[in-house]
Amino acid sequence: MKVLIVGGGGREHAIAWKVAQSPKVDKLYCAPGNAGIAEVAECVNIGVMEFDKLTAFAKEQAIDLTIVGPDDPLAAGAVDAFEAAGLRVFGPRKNAAILEGSKAFSKDLMKKYGIPTAAYETFDSPEAALSYLETADMPIVLKADGLALGKGVLICNNLEEAKEGVKTLMLDKQFGSAGNRIVVEEFMTGREVSVLSFVDGRTIKIMTSAQDHKRAKDGDQGLNTGGMGTFSPSPFYTEEVDAFCKEYIYQKTVDAMAAEGREFKGIIFFGLMLTAKGPRVLEYNARFGDPETQVVLPRMKNDIVDVFEACIDGTLDQIDLQFEDNAAVCVVLASDGYPEHYEKGFKISGLEKFQDADGYYVFHAGSKFDADGDIVTNGGRVLGVTATGSDLKEARANAYKATGWVEFGNKYMRHDIGKAIDEA
Ligand code: AMP
Numbered sequence: 078m079k080v081l082i083v084g085g086g087g088r089e090h091a092i093a094w095k096v097a098q099s100p101k102v103d104k105l106y107c108a109p110g111n112a113g114i115a116e117v118a119e120c121v122n123i124g125v126m127e128f129d130k131l132t133a134f135a136k137e138q139a140i141d142l143t144i145v146g147p148d149d150p151l152a153a154g155a156v157d158a159f160e161a162a163g164l165r166v167f168g169p170r171k172n173a174a175i176l177e178g179s180k181a182f183s184k185d186l187m188k189k190y191g192i193p194t195a196a197y198e199t200f201d202s203p204e205a206a207l208s209y210l211e212t213a214d215m216p217i218v219l220k221a222d223g224l225a226l227g228k229g230v231l232i233c234n235n236l237e238e239a240k241e242g243v244k245t246l247m248l249d250k251q252f253g254s255a256g257n258r259i260v261v262e263e264f265m266t267g268r269e270v271s272v273l274s275f276v277d278g279r280t281i282k283i284m285t286s287a288q289d290h291k292r293a294k295d296g297d298q299g300l301n302t303g304g305m306g307t308f309s310p311s312p313f314y315t316e317e318v319d320a321f322c323k324e325y326i327y328q329k330t331v332d333a334m335a336a337e338g339r340e341f342k343g344i345i346f347f348g349l350m351l352t353a354k355g356p357r358v359l360e361y362n363a364r365f366g367d368p369e370t371q372v373v374l375p376r377m378k379n380d381i382v383d384v385f386e387a388c389i390d391g392t393l394d395q396i397d398l399q400f401e402d403n404a405a406v407c408v409v410l411a412s413d414g415y416p417e418h419y420e421k422g423f424k425i426s427g428l429e430k431f432q433d434a435d436g437y438y439v440f441h442a443g444s445k446f447d448a449d450g451d452i453v454t455n456g457g458r459v460l461g462v463t464a465t466g467s468d469l470k471e472a473r474a475n476a477y478k479a480t481g482w483v484e485f486g487n488k489y490m491r492h493d494i495g496k497a498i499d500e501a
């Protein structure tokens with residue numbers, strides 16, 4: 078069969094790598110892809126928001142299955158556009174992708190269906206938000222309602238910071254219209270866990286757990302980023318946590334979406350916080366996590382194409398989802414200065430060292446071919462170096478060893494990815 082993946086980051090590289098292993102797939106395309114994805118798929122120069130061009134391409138090439146990776150096209154109705162064109166596609170429709178696209182929607186859904194999450198209020202006007210904050214407990218969390226590349230969340234330690242935050246989101250509109258409405262949320266403490274799942278509208282199958290590192294610098298300092306590294310599984314995701322989430326969070330979310338007439342098919346990513354009172358939902362995403370995917374998919378045993386098809390067909394209950402009994406760690410190699418200002422266009426060397434190294438992977442997040450055909454840096458996050466191991470410590474040592482195999486100008490990474498492993 079012919080498969081098309083929409084997207085061009087590290088997540089899509091990991092998805093493409095996994096899809097390419099399926100014996101069912103004869104031809105794989107990726108739009109727009111990147112220089113790493115080009116090793117496993119033919120890259121097509123169409124942007125992720127160019128739905129007309131994407132569907133025209135899929136029809137021309139008689140694509141049998143399309144997988145949409147990123148949040149923006151999903152929230153804007155990419156899946157609806159493919160379906161309207163009579164094409165088979167994996168991902169939530171627009172009316173279900175709102176689970177990630179609007180934090181106010183997801184908070185209201187959790188409240189209505191009794192899914193454990195932080196207490197919150199929603200505001201459409203800065204005046205009302207400011208007057209609420211005058212008497213609220215600190216610290217407090219402000220969230221832009223809409224999509225903001227994972228950066229529209231402000232943790233405010235005192236009233237002054239909270240007032241400044243309202244200004245940033247609602248008046249200065251640092252995240253554009255995403256900040257027209259904000260959610261003001263109770264501050265919670267605890268360990269964070271990312272749990273990805275496949276959903277077919279009714280049935281949900283949980284993948285293995287992972288943990289991200291969102292801050293730019295060691296010791297969880299610096300600005301929030303898209304993610305600087307991950308490990309899987311999370312040793313803090315115990316059987317007890319799993320049982321709680323299965324009873325109060327996972328199936329309830331799927332059922333709630335169905336009850337709202339927003340049947341969810343695709344990936345639900347549960348961002349959980351393990352608080353002293355039990356697991357709470359921090360956020361939902363309607364897609365694979367980045368860089369969670371880079372540690373979860375290398376551990377997955379199933380043919381992922383079978384799982385995608387089962388989600389579309391509503392037969393996920395017949396899939397026995399299985400993961401290796403090992404561990405994986407991903408260290409992101411970024412451009413120094415990310416997530417703010419950074420330079421691009423530096424030549425990347427050493428990539429060939431991954432070719433014959435079993436259990437080592439380099440997933441490209443921001444790379445491209447220059448005019449000479451050399452691979453150069455092309456983004457804030459450049460590469461995700463993933464390694465597996467029999468346990469987390471071995472996987473971490475392997476991943477850090479492999480970060481030394483590649484070099485490029487302004488290479489930057491955190492040195493403490495997986496530090497929490499030592500505290501487990
Ligand atoms: P989100 O995009 O909603 O996952 O938020 C980004 C990050 O902000 C999370 O990964 C948490 O580290 C932090 N965060 C979000 N909501 C809260 C909260 N209610 N309490 C404490 N930290 C939070």
Ligand code: GLY
Pocket residue numbers: 227289303304362365366367368369
């Ligand atoms: N790694 C967090 C995310 O994909 O949103």
